[in-house]
Amino acid sequence: MTESPSQGKLKLSILDIATIMTGRSAAETLKDSLDRIQLGDQLGYTRYWFAEHHNTENQVSTSPEIMIANAGAHTKNIRVGAGGIMLPNHSPLKVVENFLTLEAMYPKRIDLGIGRAAGTDGLTALALRRSRDAVNSYDFPEQLDETLAFFSKDFPSDHPFSQITPFPGESSMPDIYMLGSSNGGVQFAIQKGLGFVFASYLAPHLAVPMLRAYKENFKPSKFLSKPQSMMSMIVITAETDEEAQYLAGPVELFWAKLQTSGTIPTFPTLEEASRHTYSPAEESARKQNKDRFIIGGINKVAAQLERLAEQAMIDEVMLLDFYTEKDASHNAYRLLAKAFLQ
Structure with a gap:
């Protein structure tokens, strides 16, 4: 894994779940993602990741590998990757082949974030995995071991998969991270010596303790000699507090409806959010x-990010994009870049 020493400034990256905002099409959403990653590349952001979700009406992030390939072709320096590949949905060998191919296309620029969840509902998981046994069983530890062994080509000689060579064989490995929003993913990252990213927006009260535990208990490996960790978070910023609060209206309303309705709501517009009267x-x-x-x-x-980074013992944060307006999104990334990267 590529390691870079801390330069005293917080590094910034972007996580994209490709949410279709009201009035936008899937094609426009994908074009917006491409414009955003090109901006991030120009501004000096470290990496840009695409998530994996399935059967979610307002998200088009079903195929991170394809989005990574397209992003790599239209950028020069920024790392591109998956945040993440939901390993239970995939064959470890196919994941390795995909990411070795991406690494051959864009050397030293590819990241593989690995998740333990399905990223979808049970029926869709069945359609993806083609077996009820696969849906009902928990074999993630074996899947992860296979994935890492295929990458490092170190299956035991008596293992049947030792006869399989993933291609393109001359590719270097991508940087590998475990994703987590509880205390499960962090244990794999610690024991296997992988990078670690905690989704603080899913479990904010666990973010700091889990990231500190990773840093303090990390075990060096052939993949990584020193711990490398990030926190992913939802950040809405602008020139003033008042403008930022207005821009945050849709994401606040979306999450409130998500938790009270039990379904994934349509993402509200700025106008809808500003007019909405919240129920108790x-x-x-x-x-x-x-x-x-x-x-x-x-x-x-900026002050909050610096404080959180110090508490969590990290030097990089990943910003989850939840702006409804493209101009506001780009303005925010420019403001953050000016504060931390320039």
């Missing part, structure tokens, strides 16, 4: 969700 249940959810987001003017946000 939604208002309660909104208050409970406050730690999922960092919202504010750039000075306030």
